[in-house]
Amino acid sequence: MSSSKTEPILQIQNLSAVFSDGNGDLQALDDISFSVHPEEFVCVIGPSGCGKSTLLRILGGLLQPVQGRVLFRGEPLLEPRRGVGFVFQNSNLMPWRSVFENIALPLEVQNVPVNQVRPLVQELIDLVGLQGFENWLPRDLSGGMAQRVAIARALVHDPDLLLLDEPFGALDALTRETMGDELLRIAVDSSGGGRRRKTIVMVTHAITEAVFLADRVLALSPRPGRIRMDAPVSLPRPREEYLRYTPEFGELAHRLREAIG
Amino acid sequence: MFVSMAGMLVAWQLLIVLGDFPRFILPSPGDVLKRFLEIVGDGSLFRHLVTTLKEVLSGLALGVSSATTLGYLIAKSRWMERLLAPYIVASQSVPLVAIAPLLVIWFGPGILSKVLIAALIVFFPVLVNTVVGVRAAPEDLHTLMRSLQATRWQTLRLLEIPAALPVFFGGLRVGATLVVIGAVVGEFVGADSGLGFLINVGRGLYDTSLVFVAVFVLISMALILYGIVAGIEARLLAWQRRAQD
Numbered sequence: 371m372s373s374s375k376t377e378p379i380l381q382i383q384n385l386s387a388v389f390s391d392g393n394g395d396l397q398a399l400d401d402i403s404f405s406v407h408p409e410e411f412v413c414v415i416g417p418s419g420c421g422k423s424t425l426l427r428i429l430g431g432l433l434q435p436v437q438g439r440v441l442f443r444g445e446p447l448l449e450p451r452r453g454v455g456f457v458f459q460n461s462n463l464m465p466w467r468s469v470f471e472n473i474a475l476p477l478e479v480q481n482v483p484v485n486q487v488r489p490l491v492q493e494l495i496d497l498v499g500l501q502g503f504e505n506w507l508p509r510d511l512s513g514g515m516a517q518r519v520a521i522a523r524a525l526v527h528d529p530d531l532l533l534l535d536e537p538f539g540a541l542d543a544l545t546r547e548t549m550g551d552e553l554l555r556i557a558v559d560s561s562g563g564g565r566r567r568k569t570i571v572m573v574t575h576a577i578t579e580a581v582f583l584a585d586r587v588l589a590l591s592p593r594p595g596r597i598r599m600d601a602p603v604s605l606p607r608p609r610e611e612y613l614r615y616t617p618e619f620g621e622l623a624h625r626l627r628e629a630i631g
Numbered sequence: 632m633f634v635s636m637a638g639m640l641v642a643w644q645l646l647i648v649l650g651d652f653p654r655f656i657l658p659s660p661g662d663v664l665k666r667f668l669e670i671v672g673d674g675s676l677f678r679h680l681v682t683t684l685k686e687v688l689s690g691l692a693l694g695v696s697s698a699t700t701l702g703y704l705i706a707k708s709r710w711m712e713r714l715l716a717p718y719i720v721a722s723q724s725v726p727l728v729a730i731a732p733l734l735v736i737w738f739g740p741g742i743l744s745k746v747l748i749a750a751l752i753v754f755f756p757v758l759v760n761t762v763v764g765v766r767a768a769p770e771d772l773h774t775l776m777r778s779l780q781a782t783r784w785q786t787l788r789l790l791e792i793p794a795a796l797p798v799f800f801g802g803l804r805v806g807a808t809l810v811v812i813g814a815v816v817g818e819f820v821g822a823d824s825g826l827g828f829l830i831n832v833g834r835g836l837y838d839t840s841l842v843f844v845a846v847f848v849l850i851s852m853a854l855i856l857y858g859i860v861a862g863i864e865a866r867l868l869a870w871q872r873r874a875q876d
Contacts, residue, residue, distance in 0.1 A: 427774070431778075432777055462769070462771045
């Protein structure tokens with residue numbers, strides 16, 4: 371990766387956050403610092419309740435930290451900004467909108483002229499392989515298809531930062547692997563077609579998924595979440611299926627597992 | 632539906648034949664039809680129908696618009712909820728029939744007092760369903776809208792209204808049937824025209840056929856109103872129906 375030469379797109383400095391999960395339990399992030407460089411794919415792993423999702427919402431400008439700060443391209447991040455795509459654990463589609471309309475939502479919110487919306491949405495539909503399903507409603511889609519729509523929606527306004535909150539957590543194991551491959555194909559490896567490679571921060575609790583997808587894996591401790599390990603992944607891209615079964619892969623996964631505790 | 636209506640008419644006629652009731656107790660279908668044609672002919676039915684229809688439609692418009700506005704504010708603000716909820720719940724424990732005379736005293740025997748009574752009866756079911764509906768918008772979709780920097784108006788138009796519609800229409804359907812009752816209750820208390828007024832007149836004169844005519848017209852009005860609301864609902868919520876198939 372040549373990313374270390376460039377300016378970081380995100381700088382997280384001494385971040386602490388305290389919040390209630392609604393059941394009166396206090397969860398927290400404790401003094402977290404790291405940087406994310408353009409086009410880097412960073413996975414954050416950690417046990418449930420360590421504050422991973424909170425971290426993602428802070429990076430999206432949706433939450434303000436109790437302490438510390440986040441810089442986006444060197445500027446403090448105080449509110450949501452354009453150019454961020456969010457993918458949630460459940461596909462989080464609007465049930466009253468068709469596949470096409472769901473993907474078009476970010477463009478509609480950003481007041482993109484109607485005649486420009488159709489080609490942009492169609493391009494994404496082709497990219498995620500949903501041709502022919504444009505008029506389907508979310509309830510008629512399988513979990514994997516719904517999550518493809520969610521990914522297309524997160525990419526349609528061509529954001530430079532993609533934030534994924536356990537995006538494949540609700541899928542079965544096989545679909546999950548397929549979707550991981552798809553994500554790499556769409557957002558990382560498809561440098562052609564005029565689309566930029568994305569900077570991605572993804573939260574997951576699946577260690578092997580993190581190792582297979584990311585350029586770098588951050589392991590958080592149980593609450594309060596602290597960074598226990600910041601491990602670069604040196605596997606070549608594009609990531610091929612056989613890499614999952616190399617000793618290198620297994621060894622890194624094992625070390626990360628130990629770090630989470 | 633036509634079969635059941637025909638069956639009801641036959642049973643009614645049979646009751647007349649077998650029971651031999653005097654006409655002022657139970658008129659025959661023929662008597663009622665005759666009376667119906669009479670007041671259609673002299674134009675009085677139309678006049679009373681228009682009065683009640685005005686009251687019903689204005690009452691519905693007033694009740695629904697105030698209930699959705701207030702419902703939205705209550706759904707969005709804990710502060711508003713704390714302030715208003717006790718009064719709204721308390722107001723529901725007062726029977727409408729009991730305050731209808733007050734409204735007629737204050738606002739006169741004209742159409743205004745009926746509109747207010749009709750609006751009041753519509754208000755509560757629509758308000759409650761608006762509150763529940765607006766709160767039904769999933770938190771993650773709100774997060775999505777915020778991440779897209781949606782304006783308040785966009786969030787309302789693209790998320791909150793569509794998410795609230797299924798529950799809202801439940802309230803509106805109840806309101807659409809209640810509103811006719813509200814208008815008639817108002818007319819019973821004091822009025823100089825309207826279908827409720829016609830019933831009162833018929834009762835006073837032992838013109839039971841007239842009472843029947845007015846009741847049937849009221850039933851038809853309520854059914855048509857309900858049908859219109861259900862039709863709009865089916866059109867707007869086609870996404871729900873399709874999903875259930």
